[in-house]
Structures are given as structure tokens and as C-alpha cells.
Amino acid sequence: MTIKYNNVYLDGVSTVVGPYEHNGPLTRRFDRYYDDMYMHEDSFEDAEIHLMKESVDILLDKLNKKKKEVNLFVAGDLQNQITSASFTAKDVKAPFIGIYSACATNGEGLILGANMIDKRLVNNTLVSVSSHNMVSERQFRNPTEYGAPRPESATFTATGGASSLLTNKKTEIKIESATLGRVIDMEQIDPNNMGACMAGAAIDTIYNHLKDSKRTPDYYDLIITGDLGKYGKEILIEYMKKDYNLDFTKNYNDCGVMLYDLKSQKEVGAGGSGPVCSALVLYGDIIPRMKNGELKKVLYVPTGALFNPTLVFQKKNILSIAHAISLEVVK
Amino acid sequence: MERKLYNKIVMNHKPKEHRMKNAIISFVVGGLMGILGHFLLNLYSYYLNISTSDAAVFMIITLIFLSSLFTALGFFDKLVNFCRCGLIIPISGFAHSMTSSAIEFKREGYVTGLGANIFKLAGTVILYGIVSAYIFGIIRYFVLGGI
Numbered sequence: 466m467t468i469k470y471n472n473v474y475l476d477g478v479s480t481v482v483g484p485y486e487h488n489g490p491l492t493r494r495f496d497r498y499y500d501d502m503y504m505h506e507d508s509f510e511d512a513e514i515h516l517m518k519e520s521v522d523i524l525l526d527k528l529n530k531k532k533k534e535v536n537l538f539v540a541g542d543l544q545n546q547i548t549s550a551s552f553t554a555k556d557v558k559a560p561f562i563g564i565y566s567a568c569a570t571n572g573e574g575l576i577l578g579a580n581m582i583d584k585r586l587v588n589n590t591l592v593s594v595s596s597h598n599m600v601s602e603r604q605f606r607n608p609t610e611y612g613a614p615r616p617e618s619a620t621f622t623a624t625g626g627a628s629s630l631l632t633n634k635k636t637e638i639k640i641e642s643a644t645l646g647r648v649i650d651m652e653q654i655d656p657n658n659m660g661a662c663m664a665g666a667a668i669d670t671i672y673n674h675l676k677d678s679k680r681t682p683d684y685y686d687l688i689i690t691g692d693l694g695k696y697g698k699e700i701l702i703e704y705m706k707k708d709y710n711l712d713f714t715k716n717y718n719d720c721g722v723m724l725y726d727l728k729s730q731k732e733v734g735a736g737g738s739g740p741v742c743s744a745l746v747l748y749g750d751i752i753p754r755m756k757n758g759e760l761k762k763v764l765y766v767p768t769g770a771l772f773n774p775t776l777v778f779q780k781k782n783i784l785s786i787a788h789a790i791s792l793e794v795v796k
Numbered sequence: 797m798e799r800k801l802y803n804k805i806v807m808n809h810k811p812k813e814h815r816m817k818n819a820i821i822s823f824v825v826g827g828l829m830g831i832l833g834h835f836l837l838n839l840y841s842y843y844l845n846i847s848t849s850d851a852a853v854f855m856i857i858t859l860i861f862l863s864s865l866f867t868a869l870g871f872f873d874k875l876v877n878f879c880r881c882g883l884i885i886p887i888s889g890f891a892h893s894m895t896s897s898a899i900e901f902k903r904e905g906y907v908t909g910l911g912a913n914i915f916k917l918a919g920t921v922i923l924y925g926i927v928s929a930y931i932f933g934i935i936r937y938f939v940l941g942g943i
Binding site for chain 2: 507612704735
């Protein structure tokens, strides 16, 4: 389903990151960073809440707005029962929609917010996401200090908080259209190869978006997927070529690959993941490049693997989803 | 979407495991652990003037203490990640798994967190260790006549 928007714009963005993201190639473009994983809090869970709250504060400071001016707050994260979002919502005090699409949460949030603005139900929507490497490690994998070897195809949950404010007042960057994704089952069961689980959803959503809007990949200056990582990116390029005969070698990249330097940061494996991964790259890298005229039309496709550790051990397939959002620079 | 084609492409883009390299690293590190253990064994039995079986207990305690300490200091997980089975299979791996669980769940309280979860990873080893010891004990008693 592709939705066209007439009056939805991106007012501002903010990013807060942890040490691994700060040491990556996009280091100078984030608003704030922390050297340690606790962010001056007592536990990793508190640290993640801190990241999301801080990203909201930075954004509102930048835009010179107060919390009570926010009409609607849409947020999600990876922590069990999206508690980072709830604790942030308690402070924001605006009406709150908590959402979950794993690593595609930011896409779902932007689409929900854009729909509410487009239908004139609200004037602005604050969209936030966060994730924390250590919180995900203990929730989905092993204790954080346990040094279990991981295969090269495994991805690394990004640490950070990211927020954006959508508005109906005209700004440089317009949310032009969006495609809501479907849940896809490619019969993958390996949680250490998320790229293979999610590439199917990304392919499905991108193909549907192009078909619905009657466009070719060349229409966009850049198409970015959420967190497929090095191997998922290769799968997408090859499948698009073989099945649909679409060339994705020129203007396509993946946020998980862009967030880290895969050569020097060996610990990240195949790349970054987590809801904040694609948000950090979009807000920290793509939006500034759109503002300075380097990019004009961008298709942002965050991808999420919908699974939980219990069902993985019960050998259930790992489902995936992807949403596509088309961003354009307007004069 | 064609699932067959997709799965074929997925198989083509799977990174290869460096089994040989991992095996060699594990072999060398495991061997060094053995040397260290034997060195400690001789050291204790010579200087403390105790029997080899007593010295073996001292040696195991030393290795457990060191791996727990290094886990708590925060760099042992990187070593284990590199040395793999060289450090996981010896007693150091067992101590590492327990200490890391203990550190991890301390925040949730000593009873509901640390106590309930300390055997999260090591529990498997203990359960199947006891079960197999029981089975081999029976075999030893009945088949080999208790030798």
C-alpha cells in the first residue's frame, strides 16, 4: 500500500550515540556521544531510556520548542515491551503511540506520524527510536561479559537514541510518499544471519513501492535499507538483478554498513542493526547531505526481523518486515 | 517472490567459516592452558610439599580464580572470542560463563537476579555432566567390576 503525502515535512532531527558509533565513519555528524556504555546511569536499561530522552531534549532545544507544543509522540525500541519509549513518553506528556517493528520501527513511526498530519488530525508528531547494544545482547543472546564467538554474518545492535519532528509547516525536506510493508517469511531460521532474514522484506517493499509509484530505481539519488548488513546487501542486489532485472549496484546502500567501518571495527561483524541504526544514518548522514544539496530524492527502507528468542529456540521461522519512505528536497 | 531463487542466493552469500584457523588457535591455546596447569601443579606440590592430587585442586582453584577475575575486569570475553574452544573447553570457560552471568544479573537482585540466573549458561554443563557421570559410574560398577 503506497500513500502519497501533500503537507508532511521534516522539521528537525537529533541523534545521540554510544562509543562504537562515535568511532565509526559518521562520527562528526551526531549531536552527542558517550564514551561508556552506561551513559552515567546504573544499568544498561536505564542507559537506553536516557538515550531516547536525551535525543528528544536535544531536538526540542534545537527547534526552540517546548514539550507541551508536541501534539503526538510515536516511539518504539528493542527493549522488552518497549519500555524505553514508555519512560520517555512519561516525560514528554503528549498523547503517545508505542510501536514495534523491530529494526523497522523508525519507518513505522514516520509513516504513522505522517498519516496523522496528512489527515490534519495533528500539526506535528515527534518520532523517537532507541536501541542499546548491551540491552539487546542480554535480551536476545548471552550475558554481555560472555565472550561467545559469533559468526561473521552476525550483526551488531547499534547504541543510540534518535528523534525527529514531523510537521505540516513547509521545510526543506518533504515526506513525499510511503509504502507500508507486509510481513514476509523467507523460511530463515538463523538469528546470526539477520541479513538473509530481512532482505526478503526489503525486496518485497521496494519492488511494491516502485510498482505502485511507477518508478525505476534511477528515480532516486539514493536508496537505503535499514540494517541488512554486508551479506544482506549482496543478497538484495543479486535478487533484484536476477528476478526483476533491476540494477541496484549504483545508488543503493545499507545503513548497517554505513554506520560502522567494517574493516577496522571487527567487533561489529556484518554491520549495525537495531531500530536506531537506520535512524542514525538517516538523521546523521542522509538528511545533512540532502540539506547541502548533495542528494535530492532518497528512498529510506528500514527493515526489521520479527522474532523473539523463545520462538527461535523452538525452531520457528524468523519473519521480517520493511517499510519504505520517500524523502524529497523541496524549494 | 521466488523462494527457491532467494534461498539459492542466500546460500551463495554465506560467509565461510575459518574452521582450520579456529582449530589451530584452539589447539595452541588449549595446549598452553595445559602447560600452565601442569606448571601450577608442579609448583604447588614442590613448594607447598603436598600430594599431586591436593595440588591439582589448588591448580583448578587458581585457574577458576584467574578466569573469574579477568571476566570481572572486562577483557576475558575478548580473549575467549579470539581463542574460542581453547579457553571455553577448559575449566576457564566454565568459570567465565558463571561469572559473566553473575555480573549480568546482579542488578536484578541477589535472589531473583544473580541466584536465579548464575547457572544460565553453566547449567547445561552441570546437568549433563552429572547424568553422564552417573551412566559411566553404572557401567564401571557392573561391566568393569568397579575398577
